[in-house]
Amino acid sequence: MSDPLLFDVSGGIATVTLNRPDKLNALTTSITGAFLDILKTCARDDSIRCVVLTGSGRGFCAGQDLEEFMSVQGEWSVSDHLRRGYNRIISGLWNLEKPVIGKINGVAAGAGLGLALATDLRIASDQAAFTAAFIGIGLVPDSGVSWFLPRLVGQATAFELLVSGEKVNADRALQLGLVNRVVPHDALDAAVAELAQHLAAGPTRGIGLTKRVLHKTASLSLAEALEYEALVQDIAVNTNDHREGVAAFLQKRQPQFQGR
Ligand code: LHQ
Numbered sequence: 184m185s186d187p188l189l190f191d192v193s194g195g196i197a198t199v200t201l202n203r204p205d206k207l208n209a210l211t212t213s214i215t216g217a218f219l220d221i222l223k224t225c226a227r228d229d230s231i232r233c234v235v236l237t238g239s240g241r242g243f244c245a246g247q248d249l250e251e252f253m254s255v256q257g258e259w260s261v262s263d264h265l266r267r268g269y270n271r272i273i274s275g276l277w278n279l280e281k282p283v284i285g286k287i288n289g290v291a292a293g294a295g296l297g298l299a300l301a302t303d304l305r306i307a308s309d310q311a312a313f314t315a316a317f318i319g320i321g322l323v324p325d326s327g328v329s330w331f332l333p334r335l336v337g338q339a340t341a342f343e344l345l346v347s348g349e350k351v352n353a354d355r356a357l358q359l360g361l362v363n364r365v366v367p368h369d370a371l372d373a374a375v376a377e378l379a380q381h382l383a384a385g386p387t388r389g390i391g392l393t394k395r396v397l398h399k400t401a402s403l404s405l406a407e408a409l410e411y412e413a414l415v416q417d418i419a420v421n422t423n424d425h426r427e428g429v430a431a432f433l434q435k436r437q438p439q440f441q442g443r
Pocket residue numbers: 205206207209245246247248249250252261264265290292293294295314316317319320322325350
């Protein structure tokens with residue numbers, strides 16, 4: 184049996200591939216465990232400067248594997264399952280101080296939508312689709328979907344998507360602000376590789392700190408945000424990449440960032 188979660192690191196780019204194509208990469212407990220280990224590696228390994236999350240086959244991720252879920256009915260507490268698995272994965276992606284690209288190759292549903300929305304940038308194939316899906320099985324949103332969705336599309340549209348379970352195609356996802364870009368399916372690999380290489384060659388610490396600032400200031404007043412920016416700028420100004428960026432500008436050459 185092939186590995187249900189693939190992990191490859193090359194040229195500073197870590198690629199995490201959900202690999203149960205026959206089941207549209209539905210999530211099992213063994214996948215979530217392995218995913219958490221991979222996230223730890225991505226955080227600790229300084230040679231990793233960009234992460235790409237994708238799915239194999241025609242799906243991105245169909246959320247919780249419902250066959251597994253039915254087979255353990257009564258044995259699991261759903262809330263503990265979420266706390267141990269999906270909640271930690273979503274927080275891990277969101278808090279990772281490195282850029283995470285969602286390479287959305289196909290349908291993202293339920294917790295799979297949560298995974299997609301927890302990435303920093305989403306590049307979608309024109310064959311991708313997005314559905315909250317939870318309501319189809321009588322559930323409320325989890326895996327961060329209730330938090331990400333209204334922030335991206337507004338409260339009313341989020342409510343509509345959540346209670347209808349509507350499957351949104353890639354073009355509508357772009358209009359709604361769910362994805363950054365849509366490309367023809369055959370161009371997805373190249374588009375994501377180019378973006379990932381660009382980000383992996385960037386000032387990784389500065390990118391990670393930018394992520395930290397954006398997340399923090401979202402819940403602050405302007406006065407508090409200004410102060411927080413100032414505090415984090417004290418960290419950024421002490422990086423080698425800041426010094427390299429300024430030197431390169433003054434010497435009229437391209438910067439060679441080291442990621443620290
Ligand atoms: C699947 C799945 C799937 C198993 C497709 N499981 N096999 C957290 C904690 C605890 C409890 C519950 O939930 C959660 C969080 C969640 O994620 S809840 C939401 C769970 N996900 C769903 O409800 C989505 C279910 N899937 C679908 O609605 C459709 O498959 C979508 C819209 C994703 C795609 O539709 P199609 O393109 O028409 O594909 P398909 O339905 O024919 O699926 C292809 C195969 O994948 C099929 O298997 P088969 O052996 O018949 O070919 C499906 O059974 C299987 N599959 N999703 N979640």
